[in-house]
Amino acid sequence: MAQPDVPDCPVDALTAECLSRIFSHLRPADLAAVACTHRAWRQAVAGEEGLWRAHCEAEYCLRSPHLPAGGAASGYKAAYGAWRSEFGRYGELAGRALRAWRLVEDWTAQHFPAVAASFGMGASEAELDAAEQQLGFALPPALRVLYRVHNGQELQFDRLVDIQRTAAHESIFHGMFGGYSFYSHLVSCRMLPLRRMVKWTRTAHTQLDFPRGDKRALFAASHNFNKMVYCDAADGLVKIACVDKENCLQAVPADAAGDPARDGALRWFEAYAAALSSGAFAVEALDAENPATIGICLFPQLPPGRSEAVTEGVRVRACPLLIPELTQVAEGERQYFFAYSIRFSLLPEEEQAALRGTLAGPAGGAPLESVQLRSRYWRIRDAAGQVVNEVRGEAVVGHYPLLRPGEGEFAYQSCTHQREPAGSMEGSFRFVEGSLQAPGREFDAVCAPFRLDVPDFIF
Structure with a gap:
């Protein structure tokens, strides 16, 4: 012109x-x-x-x-x-997507370079158009623009699957959307590149017998597809498959009435990026007993998601997490499944001494040189605060951790379920001074109450 x-x-x-x-x-x-x-x-x-x-x-x-x-x-x-x-x-979706991705890029570059290195180049408009043609429906602009910045993750274990090799590889724990482990359940959720999104979406629709016209696009999943994260093109919202694989939990609040942007996928991604950037999640072994399982752990590291209490020098941290892929929301079968990570440590002697004379400090005044766990007690409440169950037992997942001042935390994970989307737990752990072989005085270390609530954003 x-x-x-x-x-x-x-x-x-x-x-x-x-x-x-x-x-x-x-x-x-x-x-x-x-x-x-x-x-x-x-x-x-x-x-x-x-x-x-x-x-x-x-x-x-x-x-x-x-x-x-x-x-x-x-x-x-x-x-x-x-x-x-x-x-x-x-429009403005572009700037929002780029800012959110920048938070993820910066955090992973600093804390988990292997994940940062897995981000693909942005998908082209032609590639997105081709993916939509193969899927048979249009993707929401909010999801398209996320793929325009980075075309998901390219991980070695996916490449091995492509050539029909199933050898285990550490990259199964490198999902950018994080993971967790408890008992035999372990997931780490990666963002699928477009070609794999198309492949696994079509597989899911066929094998799970989705209704005709369903527009759920599978854009993130764990390596074994125990956890499956969809963007529903019908309403733009992110949804995570429940235990039956057909029903889903909504993972992001609904759009404002009449909002034409249908930006649920972007709002979900922004919330995750903000949580990463704030330090809500840590890079650590997802399975506490297997140091090779290094990944982004979704058990919350910050309050209000995490509770903490110190009793006689013993610190107890509790980090609960909704597990959507083991939750059931079908009518008449509703069960919300939660896991929780509990971490024990004995404060360094100088910190114990500084707490002398308080409930958080050692009762005898002198810093404790070692303590060992004997048993546990849990009190579980419903949304109204009424006690619905009490649990007592020896050890924790078969372990009797021995704690010494300033040593690393002992962590274990367990789980519970409830019929309503809100509740809470609290309890205590019986420790002995010294060790179980040479026991001294016993005392109860408090586990402060923690919420078992379905959050607005589910990751």
């Missing part, structure tokens, strides 16, 4: 500075209109890199003037034009 014939009238330095300040308040579309009004203004708009840098940062989360496919742009104005061309169709 030919540029319009605009007046050519130079401006002095003071005027140029004033125009720059005015232009800084304009949107890119308005800047384009200004550039068509006056040749000097056009030059000012084109040459004012600070203006375009601000728009690149605000709209596309750019830290440098680079192109969507990689490589440097000639400047921020050129970068803005390139990103606008690639992502303009998604």
Whole structure:
């Protein structure tokens, strides 16, 4: 399109500075209109890199003037034009997706480089169109734009599956959406690349006999598909398959009434990225007894998800988690399944001494040199706070952990279920001073109450 014939009238330095300040308040579309009004203004708009840098940062989360496919742009104005061309169709969804991905990229680069290295290049519009044609339905723009930034994860164990090899590989624990373990149940949920999303969505629809016209796209799953995460193109929401594999739990609150964006997948992804960035999850062995199972652990590391209490120098942390793939929501069979991770440690002697004279410090005054667990007690309550069950037993999952000052935590995982979406647990653990072989005084270390509630966002 030919540029319009605009007046050519130079401006002095003071005027140029004033125009720059005015232009800084304009949107890119308005800047384009200004550039068509006056040749000097056009030059000012084109040459004012600070203006375009601000728009690149605000709209596309750019830290440098680079192109969507990689490589440097000639400047921020050129970068803005390139990103606008690639992502303009998604409007404000693009900036939200890029910001959320940036949080995930930064966190994984720092805490779990193996996951950061697994992110694929962004999918093209043509690849997304082809995927939709194969699926037989259109994907919500909020999911498409997430794939435009990164086309899921490329993990070695998936490559082994592609060539029909089933050898175990550590990358089964490298799912970007995290995982957990208790007893024999272990999952780590990866984001499927488009080609695998299409393949496994079609497999799920066929093998699980989904109703005709169902538009659930399987975009994330554990290596063994015990956990299956869908984006439902009918309403844009994220849903996680329950134990029967057909019913699902809604993993993100519904859109506002009449919201045409149907941005549930993006809101879910943003919530997960924010949780990662805040330190809610840690990288550790998903199975406490198998150090090879390093992954992003979804047991919450921060309150209010985590409870904590110190009794006579013994710290007890409790981290509960809804397990959607073992939950049942079918009418008449409703059961909400929760796992919880309990962690014990004996405070360093100087910290014990600082607590002397309080309930959190050692009763005898002198720091404890060792304690060993003997038994446990749990009190389980419903949503109204009424006690519905009490449990007493020896040990914890067959272990009698011996704690010494300042040593690492002993962690174990267990599980429970309830018929309502809300409840709580609390309890205590009986410890002996010294050891079970040479026992001293016994005391109960408190486990502070923790909630068993279905959260708004389920990961």
